[in-house]
Amino acid sequence: MTKHITSIDVARRAGVSQSTVSRVFSDKHPAVSAETRQRVLTAAADLGYRPNAIARMMSTRRTHIVGILMANITSPFYPYVLEKFLQRLQALDRQALVFTASAHQDVDALLPLVLQHQVAALIVTSATLSSETADECARSGVPVILFNRYVRGGAASAVCADNVAGGRLAADVLLDTGHRRLAYIAGTPDTSTNTDRERGFADRLAERGDTSWRRAQADYTYETGFAAAHDLLAGSDPPDALFCANDIMALGALDAVRQIGARVPEDVSIIGFDDIPMAGWGAYHLTTIRQEVDAMIAATLDLLHAKLDQPDSPPVLRLIPGSLIVRGSVRGLDRTQESGA
Numbered sequence: 001m002t003k004h005i006t007s008i009d010v011a012r013r014a015g016v017s018q019s020t021v022s023r024v025f026s027d028k029h030p031a032v033s034a035e036t037r038q039r040v041l042t043a044a045a046d047l048g049y050r051p052n053a054i055a056r057m058m059s060t061r062r063t064h065i066v067g068i069l070m071a072n073i074t075s076p077f078y079p080y081v082l083e084k085f086l087q088r089l090q091a092l093d094r095q096a097l098v099f100t101a102s103a104h105q106d107v108d109a110l111l112p113l114v115l116q117h118q119v120a121a122l123i124v125t126s127a128t129l130s131s132e133t134a135d136e137c138a139r140s141g142v143p144v145i146l147f148n149r150y151v152r153g154g155a156a157s158a159v160c161a162d163n164v165a166g167g168r169l170a171a172d173v174l175l176d177t178g179h180r181r182l183a184y185i186a187g188t189p190d191t192s193t194n195t196d197r198e199r200g201f202a203d204r205l206a207e208r209g210d211t212s213w214r215r216a217q218a219d220y221t222y223e224t225g226f227a228a229a230h231d232l233l234a235g236s237d238p239p240d241a242l243f244c245a246n247d248i249m250a251l252g253a254l255d256a257v258r259q260i261g262a263r264v265p266e267d268v269s270i271i272g273f274d275d276i277p278m279a280g281w282g283a284y285h286l287t288t289i290r291q292e293v294d295a296m297i298a299a300t301l302d303l304l305h306a307k308l309d310q311p312d313s314p315p316v317l318r319l320i321p322g323s324l325i326v327r328g329s330v331r332g333l334d335r336t337q338e339s340g341a
Helices: 007-014 018-024 034-047 053-060 077-091 107-116 131-139 163-176 192-207 222-233 247-259 293-309
Strands: 065-071 095-101 121-125 144-147 157-161 182-186 214-217 241-244 269-274 287-290 317-320 323-325
Touching (some): 018 034, 077 121, 163 182, 163 241, 163 269, 222 247, 241 247
Parallel strands (some): 157 317, 182 241, 269 287
16 A cells, blocks of 8 residues: 655655644745755655645634535526636635525525535625625624625625626617617516616616616526517517626527517617626627626635635625627627727
8 A cells, every 4th residue: 555645754854843844835834944945845745745735724723715605506607607716716725615505495594504614704606695694604703705796784795797887888788779669688586686787777778768668577597588588579569679687588588589580680689798608609699798707706805805804894895897798689789889887
């Protein structure tokens, strides 16, 4: 059997104490001279030693694990976000532990499981913790950052796209390109993303004198987007433009338009929200409001580290502007009109 190499073996080879080896492979290595540090690293490489992260966490009673809590992931946007988070956390030498809730599971009920794993912090996306649960996390020393969600007056900091501005931008684009029969396909009710996108859209239309726009309720899925668009288009005076609260519903709406024999964008223009990879596929070529995911993740991790450094700091809501991505689903629009939300 192959002998398991330990820090004691490295210490003997390098001629130092075991505690010195531990300092070299921890955040405390600046306390070790450059010459000693190099001697330890050389000995470790010669022996094939790899530090045990789990053992180090147990000895220091500190964890570099960040919990990521997600629920009911039906949109391709969130697996895309998860991949980005995992890459960034790995680059920061932090491990991620992903928790998922089913469609009908109370997200708050997962908290005991999350805290049981002694995570250093918790990022919540595609779900919303109650204020009481966020408070309980804070009492346990676990800061919570909401991603793409927020709760007014809540204890948790949050990072979101500027969804109100995105809704306003969609309204301006459709009116400026000559559309007059507008409709909104709403996402899941009572989510801050849907509420803010609809508010921005409605307020901007009202400011420009359009109060006759229509609305259909969906649920952030392809199937509900398809059904909502089909219902809107079935009337005697169908809309000539649809603003959908996310891209996956917009793709469903686009297919519904095609199914009834109409054309996009000649007969019906469509704008989505998110800019998931599928939006750029040749079969869809969807014009959309892009969420700047990299900037949102960077802001989330900045808030997380600030909260770890100052646990008593007040909650922060940070809004990240989006941008209009022009493709082929809105008539009268060209790439020179791409802009920020």
